[in-house]
Amino acid sequence: MEGLRSADLVDGMGRSHRHRSHLLDLATPTPGKVLFGPAVTISFFPTCRAALDPERHNFANLFWEAVGDEPAGKVLVLARNGHRDASMGGGTKLLRAQEARLAGVLTDGRLRDFEELARYEFATYCSGETSRVGEDVVTPFQANVPVVLGGVAVIPGQYVYADSAGAVIIPEEELEEVLDEAREVDREDEDYRLEISREVRRVSAQ
Numbered sequence: 001m002e003g004l005r006s007a008d009l010v011d012g013m014g015r016s017h018r019h020r021s022h023l024l025d026l027a028t029p030t031p032g033k034v035l036f037g038p039a040v041t042i043s044f045f046p047t048c049r050a051a052l053d054p055e056r057h058n059f060a061n062l063f064w065e066a067v068g069d070e071p072a073g074k075v076l077v078l079a080r081n082g083h084r085d086a087s088m089g090g091g092t093k094l095l096r097a098q099e100a101r102l103a104g105v106l107t108d109g110r111l112r113d114f115e116e117l118a119r120y121e122f123a124t125y126c127s128g129e130t131s132r133v134g135e136d137v138v139t140p141f142q143a144n145v146p147v148v149l150g151g152v153a154v155i156p157g158q159y160v161y162a163d164s165a166g167a168v169i170i171p172e173e174e175l176e177e178v179l180d181e182a183r184e185v186d187r188e189d190e191d192y193r194l195e196i197s198r199e200v201r202r203v204s205a206q
Contacts, residue, residue: 012182080109091116
């Protein structure tokens with residue numbers, strides 16, 4: 001991944017796929033940190049204590065169900081399912097991600113406690129910060145199911161990459177191919193930059 005950016009990976013994906021694979025307008029409490037790893041997912045659902053037993057449908061249960069026995073290096077993807085301003089978690093709940101040595105967290109919802117999350121080792125990308133809890137709005141519902149974030153499908157096991165420009169989702173069986181294409185895009189861009197420099201020098205010399 002060294003030297004590659006989300007834009008390179010989106011271009012690399014675009015050479016094989018026509019579907020949208022990237023998310024924009026993400027905020028982060030961990031600027032400068034790159035997020036990369038295989039996805040595990042939690043899908044949230046509108047809170048209803050009558051339909052969803054809180055003893056079963058709570059963040060702790062769904063977190064451990066999602067990350068499994070070997071959580072290190074995985075990316076926890078939290079799907080808000082339409083509740084844009086609801087909190088998906090904060091510094092306390094996501095301490096589990098720190099202790100389990102996850103690569104990080106990606107969500108299209110909001111998170112609390114940016115200052116606390118910034119002290120953790122993992123990278124975090126979300127739609128923004130909030131100060132209000134979201135438990136009365138949404139509840140963790142299912143673990144490791146396909147989810148949709150900002151119109152982008154995320155299937156458990158697919159790879160997540162995120163940096164300051166956005167996030168991209170890469171099919172696991174095509175990771176090396178996409179990385180090769182992204183490196184080729186980077187090389188082509190460098191050739192274009194050299195050609196533009198020569199063009200400018202020719203024009204300046206006239």
